[in-house]
Amino acid sequence: MDIIVKTRREFERIAASHIREILGPGVEVEPAPMGYLGVVFVKGLGEGKWRAAEQIANRVPEADRVLVVEGLVKAELGEIERAAAEVARRYITASDTFAIRTTRRGAHSFTSIEVNVRAGAAVKEATGAEVDLEEPSKPLYIEIFQDTAAICIPATKEYRKLRRDKPLALHVFRKVALGQFVYEGDEEAVRKMGERIGRAVQTFEVGELTILLHKPVQGRALRAFIQAVEEGIESRYQIQVKSYGRAVWKVPVYVYELYQYVRAREGEPIVVTDPKGDYITHVKERLAELFARDRVNILIGAREGVPPGVFRFASLVVDLVPEVTIATDFVVPSLAIALISALEEAGALPKYAGKRPKTPTHARHDR
Template structure:
């Protein structure tokens, strides 16, 4: 049997396409009513993987009752089925509300048991083998996949973008128009900042601002940040960096950030294209302990800030992007420069 995962709502389309390839094979669609799941009664996993609606196909080695002791009792057979490996990970998805254990219990206790039997190490990011425990109410399915798919996310030759984002202090002028609009834009900005796990986000007005609008903007920002943080903590097999959010005057922030090993970058349509200053940026990133990016809002950055910045960049010539796009547009563009700098350094 093969345990198949699809996007929610794509189960019946996947079933039809699998049957077109494999004939009248028995398929359980949405077992116990759970979306995004099929159980294919066949061992031809390569045929199943030809269907684009299939997100993951796991060959089922064991089917048993959803009892933690029974699952742990399969540890020796699991190790035997894993063959040669040095590192492993256990991935559990529990569906159903009437179990006396949770997914983490299975991950920890089964992982410890496999470690005791095999003497091998746990590696959640780049395992040689991944043990999948798929629980559907009272039925539990266990399968093993080669760790290649997990390794693709964290291959050693890939540049670790978190090292770059961990140096970034993003200074954003608040979006202040009306309370509802400020709240919505704030939520999008908060979600973006947390998505990239930057070092800090500084909200930097200057002069007098409307208190209600600023309150709603910060309220939305916090909501967006928290919602994204919850998803990251649930999804990532690593610690997630929570973005620190500060409020400070724009001009004073600029003064504070003008340090010896800081690079100050402003985004503005009057700036240069990235291609013109790419080499200079790479040299600056090489020595920088902190990369400070300034972004305007409905009004652009003040001319004094632009004049004294180390770099002024026009990220999208002839296009003015909305305020909530400033963080992803800036970080993705500058990450490309940073990656190139790291690769060139390693080749020397």
């Protein structure tokens, strides 16, 4: 094989069809080799494989990753170690950083971690390059298919959720105490709105949510709203627990009367969201000062806005999107995005500094 193309599962045949059209006759394109979904082999390219890889990367969006095969050996640790070092000498210099990315398919006497450790040590010895598991300048991919191991160089960029230039936002959201007015209407509308608000606050893992009463509300409507909010929080929380590789904060829910809430939070920052306020980026420095505190209370209306009398007790009154009145179920996401954007502009957010590697390589999943 000359090129390994990795796609989403069940997109390998579509990708293969486009690759055949681009590269023309004389090139063998095999989708789902050995029954492995999400993989396409491209063969018969010879010296033109790098140009072909660039064409695939530029013209086939179904190709999530395009890997050029630079070494092909038996799937044995010693052979993989030797081949990885040989490819690395041509590809990696002492001034580069590298990581080994291994995907293993089939039954073997070794694990992906063992491949990473052995191959990583060999590459480091052969090149003098340092390991960077998160943002290597020269990643090396080892794709194992049963008895065959391919040592590959990527023709496509790696994309990661966190990079060293990205600001960190989660600690800011944890400081946020949201005060959300009760949404009133028919029971079905109240239920849907409550669930959406619950999912939104849990998405951003805010420190707490207090449902605020500023006038008499029917008990049935209040009960339906609280129950829906908690269901929305629980629904999103369960998804986060399954998909995140870290501990997840579950947002606690309280109920309070608006004016007593404002009195109880006296001395703490209070921010009111209202179209009559200052555009949030215009007060970013003041916002940054408020978020130097341990807790920032942010009030959100529902149908009716926050009463103007409360404005006098607020540290800030902010407008999230000038000339737009935001629907109740969109306020929390809009607030979160605007808040982080303003704090980033103010230089108030720390940058992700990366993690120190525990081992000389990074293991991918086995399958």
